[in-house]
Amino acid sequence: MKDISSVETLVIPADVTVAIKARKVTVTGPRGTLQKNVGHVQMDIQIVKTAKDNKIVFTIWHGGRKHVACLRTIKSAVENMITGVTRGFLYKMKLVYAHFPINAIPSDNGESLQIRNFLGEKIVRECPMLEGTKVSLSEIKDELILQGNDIEKVSQSAASITDKCRVKNKDIRKFLDGVYISERTNVVQEESKDVAIVVLPTCSCIITTKTYGNMSSNPELFPSLGDVADRTDASNGVEGEELTDMQTVESLCMRCHDQGTTRLLLTTIPYFKEIIVSSFYCEHCGFRDTEIQSAGEIQPKGCTFTVHMLSREDLGRQLVKSNWATVTIPEFQLTIPPGRGQLTTVEGLIRDTVRDLAIEQPVRRIVDPETAAKIDALLKPLRDILDIDESDEDGAAGRDGDTEVMVEQDRDTGRPFVPFSIQVDDPSGNSYLAFKESPADPQWNLRAYNRTNEQNVKLGLVAEGAETTEAEKLESAAAATDAMHRARAVKPEDGSTVPEEVFSFPSTCMSCGHEQETLMKPINIPYFKDVIIMSTNCYACGYRDVEVKSGGKISEKGKRITLKVEAGDEDALSRDMLKSDTCGLEIPEIDLALQPGTLGGRFTTLEGILNEIYDELSTKVFRTGDSATAGVGQIGREDPEARGFADFLQGLKDVMAVKRDFTLILDDPVANSYLQNLNAPEPDPDMEIDEYERTKEQNDDLGISDMVLEGYNEEAEGAPTALEAKTE
Incomplete structure (x- = not known):
């Protein structure tokens, strides 16, 4: 049965122009022009103009079932063209x-x-x-x-x-x-009706804002601090101009218990992540407080930052402390437990600590003199570091007034600075302690680690008390056994005598805490030595990890491998590379220096290791310097160290794309690292391998000095060993 006519209509938006000639549809909009020829389908396509809007009318006369089915298809195609020229x-x-x-x-x-x-x-x-x-x-x-x-x-x-x-x-x-x-x-997102609720426990308030598609990637929802500052300066003095980047609410002051004002700003820190900045001010007592909360996801691994503070200039290092981070200063036996998040400097953190500990000291000296005496003993070296007196323990925090004047008055005693170390341990991986100029800063160190099951429970990643069921154990064991059998079936192609057996032993997943199997197999790298590859795969949460360990004896000498790469030599990036956990890596042209232990043991290519370094630095690092500096992000007032790090990242990108000459240096004191020789067994003209004698400090760090290498038979027979005889 055929209908006399089948009709579909499509409304044309106001900012779109549609032209139809001989069933060739041309759509023009803000983003460009698209054309489509639908002459293969017999139908009438007309533009009907009305007082309200314009429409496209698609009509098929006396069409069969398959013919009418094309009507909706052509309408959808034209609708996609309109969407493409307006939103993309x-x-x-x-x-x-x-x-x-x-x-x-x-x-x-x-x-x-x-x-x-x-x-x-x-x-x-x-x-x-x-x-x-x-x-x-x-x-x-x-x-x-x-x-x-x-x-x-x-x-x-x-x-x-x-x-x-x-x-x-x-x-x-x-x-x-x-x-x-x-x-x-779509490229241009439409405003949705979703609602994002931001809850700040310390302010006892709830803010409701509209969301626009993907929150983390929308620059309008997370503007940079520089953009906010520019718009604030532009809006000053303009009548009717309101700054919409910040949300303002009334909240309770925790000092005078009167109503204060809290301002919330969703912003992005360059080279780091999205955060929520909360600034509180009470006009009744002058109390101020600033807090941050992470608006991003929990990182795959925890991180520990360690910085050796050698002078008062180091106190200006910027610090991002999440609400899961623990700050420790071992020299003073000071530990700041996880609490509210902060965007501050090392000096600001110590000032807040001094203020919080000293605010109740007058009462504590009367009620609990013993505890007050211990706190006074702790506050004295902290005040010496800040070069302030007991009457100025608040510094500029929590008071209304001229901050710069108070800081200058505090620093006129000339107390000597006592070096100390500060450590920030964050299992969520969302904290950061800045370096100076580049990651080669000798005072700065970063270590990433796998979280324990207890830390995952505290972060809410694993349910408390969750244990592996018998079914999960059997499933995990069966999957590991199947993987082990598949691994045994793989035989070396060169006919070498590498053992085919894959060893398996039980272990605990570092991500979710479930039981898993770790597979271990020795292999031989041509023109190098035997190594052991350890593979871990958790079938409960999907966590995977691969480590490479040396399978031979400790070399008597260290090894330094130097590779010179010319611009445009893309073949150099495909060289196989074994970096042991005792190997350091340097690229002097861009001031890149990785300390031994960074990234652990890796068996990859040169291109792969450079990508890992860039991913680690670009996601963990942001501006350095004093966070109180005004005009951050504004043209002409930017921190030169921030620009220096941006140049460093650009240089690393150029190295990854082989747009410049560079030199790669692998320094391994136990000679367990390897870089592929493309001309093997002939010498490689672009690569130099030097052996050197290890220093006493290197032997001590590696534990070689304490090894007992002889006298085991004498020890078994009751005779003193060589180490005992040396001690006597």
Whole structure:
């Protein structure tokens, strides 16, 4: 049965122009022009203009079932064209890998994409984008962004990238590596009706704001401090101009118990993450307080920052302390437990500590003299560090007045500065203590670690009292056994005598605390030595980790490997590299220096290790210097150290893209590191290997000086060992 006519209508927005000629539809909007020829479908397409709006009318006369089905298809295609020229289309793609990090590099101004190191292969996969489609790297790790006006070309470009990284000749249920579409959205987001509620316990208030699509990536929701300062200066003196970046509410003052004002600002710290800054001021007593809360996610690992403070200039180092962080100063036996988050400096943190401890001292000296005496003994060295007197313990915190004048008055006694160390331990990984100029700062150290089960419980990542059930134990053991059998089936291709057996032993997952199996297998690296690869895979939470350990004896000498790379030599990035946990890494041209132990043991490529270094620094580091400096982010008033670190990151990007000459230095005192020789067994003209005698300090740090290497038989027979004889 055929209908006389089938009709569909589509409203044309006010900022869009549509032209139709011989079933060729042309749509023009703010973002450009799109054309589509639908002449292969017999239908009438007309533009009907009314006083209210303009419409496109699609009509099919005497159409059959399949013919009428095309009506809705053509309408959807034109509707997508209107959406494309007004809001655009944006596809997000995720780089998924297990062991070999996939490296995606946009080229030709975003019109092409190079994919490297897929499944460890040295093949460079070229993925050209279709006309009008651009590809770029997201601020989020391992994420690509494709955008354009034509949905067909954007989606086809994304499908081409996925097809280029398709796993072949393997079980795709186990090998999930690839590039997959994770989100489909628009370039210009529409205002949604969702509501975000921000709760600040210390202020006893609730703020409700509208959200716009993806909160973490929206620059309007999380403007930078510099943008807020510029808009504030521009709005001063303009009638009717209100600053909408900050939310203002009334809240209770904790000092005089009267009503004060709390201002909330959602902002982004460069090279760090999104935060919520809360500033409280009471006009009745003059009390001020500032607090921050993280607006981002909990990091995969915890972090510990250690800085040796050698002078009063070091007190200006900026400090981000989350509400999970513990601050310790061992020299004074001072520990600041987890509490409210702070964006301050080391000096500001010590001033707040002195103020909080001293505020109740007059009463405490009468009620509990013993405790008051202990607190006075602690406050004295802290005041000496700040160079202030007992009457000035508040400094500029919590009082209304001229901060700069009070600080100058405090620092006129000339007390000598006593060096000390400060340590910030944050299991959530959301704290930071700044370095000077570059990560090569000898006073600064960063260590990442896996959280314990107790820490995961405190962070709310694991339910309290959760234990592994018998079914989970059996499932985990079965999966580990299956993985072990598959690993045993892999045999060396060169016919060497490497043992095929894979050793397995039970362990505990560092992420969720469940029981798991750790697999260990010795392998031989050609022209190097035997190493042991330890692989951990938790089947409860999906946590994976791979470590490389030396399988041979300790070398008598240390080894220094120097590789000179010229600009444009992309083959150098594909060199296999074994970095042990005792190896340090340097690139002098960009002042990059990694201390031994940083990033742990890694068996990857030169390109892979550079990507790991960049990801670690770009997500952990932000501006340095005194956080009280006015005009942060404004043109002409920026911190030179912040600009210096931005130049450092740009230099690291140039090294990753081989746009400049650079020198890579691997210094391993136990000679357990390796860099592939592309001309093996012949010498490599670009690489030098030097052996050197270890110093006594290096032997002490490695524990070699305390090893007993002889006299074991005598010890078994009751005779004194060589170490005991030496002691006597």
